[in-house]
Amino acid sequence: MEKRVMSVLEDEKKRDVKQLNPIVLAYIGDSVYELFVRTAVLKKEAKVNNLHKESVKYVKAEAQAEALKALAEELTEEETSIIKRARNNKSIHIPKNCSPMDYRNATGFEALIGYLYLTNQNERLKEVIGKSLKESS
Numbered sequence: 001m002e003k004r005v006m007s008v009l010e011d012e013k014k015r016d017v018k019q020l021n022p023i024v025l026a027y028i029g030d031s032v033y034e035l036f037v038r039t040a041v042l043k044k045e046a047k048v049n050n051l052h053k054e055s056v057k058y059v060k061a062e063a064q065a066e067a068l069k070a071l072a073e074e075l076t077e078e079e080t081s082i083i084k085r086a087r088n089n090k091s092i093h094i095p096k097n098c099s100p101m102d103y104r105n106a107t108g109f110e111a112l113i114g115y116l117y118l119t120n121q122n123e124r125l126k127e128v129i130g131k132s133l134k135e136s137s
Contacts, residue, residue, distance in 0.1 A: 017118045022086035022111045029114030034059050036129045058133060061098040064106035067132030074131075079112055086111030 017025075034055070041054040057063060068083070075083070087108035094103045109132070116125040 017115060018082070020118075022082065022089050023107070025082065025112075025114035025118070026086050026107045026110035027114065028117060029110035029112065030059075032117045032125075033064075033110060033113045033129065033132075037133070040133055061095065061102045061106035064109040064132070065102040067135045068105050068109040068112075070135040071128060071131060075112075079115075082115045083108035083112050 037055050037058045038051070041051050041058075044054060087104045089107070094100050098106075112128065113125065116122075116128065
Protein backbone atom coordinates (compact mmCIF):
# COMPACT_ATOMS: atom_id res chain seq x y z
CA MET A 1 0.00 0.00 0.00
CA GLU A 2 2.82 2.42 0.85
CA LYS A 3 4.33 1.95 -2.63
CA ARG A 4 0.98 2.75 -4.20
CA VAL A 5 0.64 5.94 -2.15
CA MET A 6 4.18 7.00 -3.10
CA SER A 7 3.41 6.27 -6.75
CA VAL A 8 0.29 8.45 -6.62
CA LEU A 9 2.30 11.26 -4.98
CA GLU A 10 5.01 10.97 -7.64
CA ASP A 11 2.40 11.09 -10.42
CA GLU A 12 0.84 14.18 -8.81
CA LYS A 13 4.21 15.92 -8.61
CA LYS A 14 4.87 15.15 -12.31
CA ARG A 15 1.51 16.67 -13.22
CA ASP A 16 2.33 19.81 -11.21
CA VAL A 17 5.75 20.15 -12.85
CA LYS A 18 4.23 19.65 -16.31
CA GLN A 19 2.00 22.66 -15.63
CA LEU A 20 5.00 24.96 -15.21
CA ASN A 21 5.85 27.32 -18.02
CA PRO A 22 8.44 25.51 -20.17
CA ILE A 23 10.72 28.53 -19.91
CA VAL A 24 10.74 28.03 -16.13
CA LEU A 25 11.76 24.40 -16.69
CA ALA A 26 14.53 25.61 -19.00
CA TYR A 27 15.65 28.16 -16.41
CA ILE A 28 16.06 25.41 -13.79
CA GLY A 29 17.52 23.01 -16.35
CA ASP A 30 20.15 25.53 -17.38
CA SER A 31 21.40 25.76 -13.79
CA VAL A 32 21.33 22.01 -13.20
CA TYR A 33 23.14 21.27 -16.47
CA GLU A 34 25.80 23.90 -15.83
CA LEU A 35 26.47 22.47 -12.38
CA PHE A 36 26.89 18.97 -13.83
CA VAL A 37 29.19 20.33 -16.54
CA ARG A 38 31.29 22.36 -14.11
CA THR A 39 31.67 19.29 -11.92
CA ALA A 40 32.65 17.14 -14.90
CA VAL A 41 35.33 19.53 -16.18
CA LEU A 42 37.01 19.63 -12.78
CA LYS A 43 38.50 16.25 -13.64
CA LYS A 44 40.28 17.71 -16.65
CA GLU A 45 41.69 21.03 -15.48
CA ALA A 46 42.55 23.08 -12.41
CA LYS A 47 42.84 26.70 -13.59
CA VAL A 48 39.57 28.61 -13.33
CA ASN A 49 39.96 30.36 -16.68
CA ASN A 50 40.50 27.02 -18.40
CA LEU A 51 37.59 25.48 -16.46
CA HIS A 52 35.33 28.23 -17.77
CA LYS A 53 36.50 27.78 -21.38
CA GLU A 54 35.96 24.02 -21.13
CA SER A 55 32.50 24.45 -19.60
CA VAL A 56 31.38 26.83 -22.34
CA LYS A 57 32.01 24.11 -24.93
CA TYR A 58 29.19 22.10 -23.34
CA VAL A 59 26.71 24.76 -22.23
CA LYS A 60 26.55 26.85 -25.41
CA ALA A 61 23.34 26.58 -27.40
CA GLU A 62 24.92 24.79 -30.36
CA ALA A 63 26.31 22.03 -28.13
CA GLN A 64 22.99 21.58 -26.35
CA ALA A 65 21.13 21.44 -29.68
CA GLU A 66 23.56 18.75 -30.90
CA ALA A 67 23.11 16.80 -27.68
CA LEU A 68 19.34 16.92 -28.11
CA LYS A 69 19.64 15.71 -31.69
CA ALA A 70 21.80 12.77 -30.53
CA LEU A 71 19.26 11.86 -27.85
CA ALA A 72 16.20 12.13 -30.12
CA GLU A 73 15.80 8.39 -30.71
CA GLU A 74 15.94 7.58 -26.99
CA LEU A 75 13.40 10.08 -25.68
CA THR A 76 10.09 9.01 -24.20
CA GLU A 77 6.80 10.52 -25.37
CA GLU A 78 6.63 12.53 -22.16
CA GLU A 79 10.15 13.90 -22.65
CA THR A 80 9.46 14.77 -26.27
CA SER A 81 6.32 16.64 -25.22
CA ILE A 82 8.28 18.73 -22.67
CA ILE A 83 10.93 19.54 -25.29
CA LYS A 84 8.38 20.55 -27.92
CA ARG A 85 6.52 22.82 -25.50
CA ALA A 86 9.75 24.63 -24.64
CA ARG A 87 11.08 24.73 -28.17
CA ASN A 88 7.84 26.15 -29.55
CA ASN A 89 7.47 28.80 -26.85
CA LYS A 90 7.83 32.32 -28.13
CA SER A 91 11.17 33.65 -26.95
CA ILE A 92 11.73 37.33 -26.38
CA HIS A 93 15.49 37.15 -26.78
CA ILE A 94 17.59 35.10 -29.18
CA PRO A 95 21.34 35.61 -28.77
CA LYS A 96 23.18 36.87 -31.82
CA ASN A 97 25.90 34.22 -31.55
CA CYS A 98 23.68 31.26 -32.53
CA SER A 99 20.87 30.40 -34.89
CA PRO A 100 17.25 30.72 -33.74
CA MET A 101 16.74 26.97 -34.30
CA ASP A 102 19.76 26.04 -32.17
CA TYR A 103 18.53 28.40 -29.47
CA ARG A 104 15.05 26.85 -29.49
CA ASN A 105 16.45 23.32 -29.40
CA ALA A 106 18.80 24.28 -26.56
CA THR A 107 15.80 25.67 -24.67
CA GLY A 108 14.03 22.33 -25.20
CA PHE A 109 17.08 20.46 -23.94
CA GLU A 110 17.29 22.66 -20.83
CA ALA A 111 13.55 22.21 -20.18
CA LEU A 112 14.04 18.44 -20.31
CA ILE A 113 16.88 18.69 -17.79
CA GLY A 114 14.73 20.91 -15.55
CA TYR A 115 11.78 18.53 -15.80
CA LEU A 116 13.86 15.47 -14.93
CA TYR A 117 15.43 17.31 -12.02
CA LEU A 118 12.16 18.64 -10.58
CA THR A 119 10.44 15.25 -10.87
CA ASN A 120 13.37 13.51 -9.15
CA GLN A 121 14.09 11.25 -12.12
CA ASN A 122 17.72 11.23 -11.07
CA GLU A 123 18.86 8.12 -12.92
CA ARG A 124 17.36 9.35 -16.18
CA LEU A 125 18.84 12.80 -15.54
CA LYS A 126 22.32 11.32 -15.11
CA GLU A 127 21.83 9.21 -18.24
CA VAL A 128 20.73 12.17 -20.40
CA ILE A 129 23.49 14.45 -19.12
CA GLY A 130 26.11 11.73 -19.46
CA LYS A 131 25.18 11.13 -23.09
CA SER A 132 25.07 14.84 -23.83
CA LEU A 133 28.55 15.34 -22.37
CA LYS A 134 29.92 12.51 -24.53
CA GLU A 135 28.22 14.02 -27.58
CA SER A 136 29.70 17.48 -26.96
CA SER A 137 33.25 16.35 -26.20
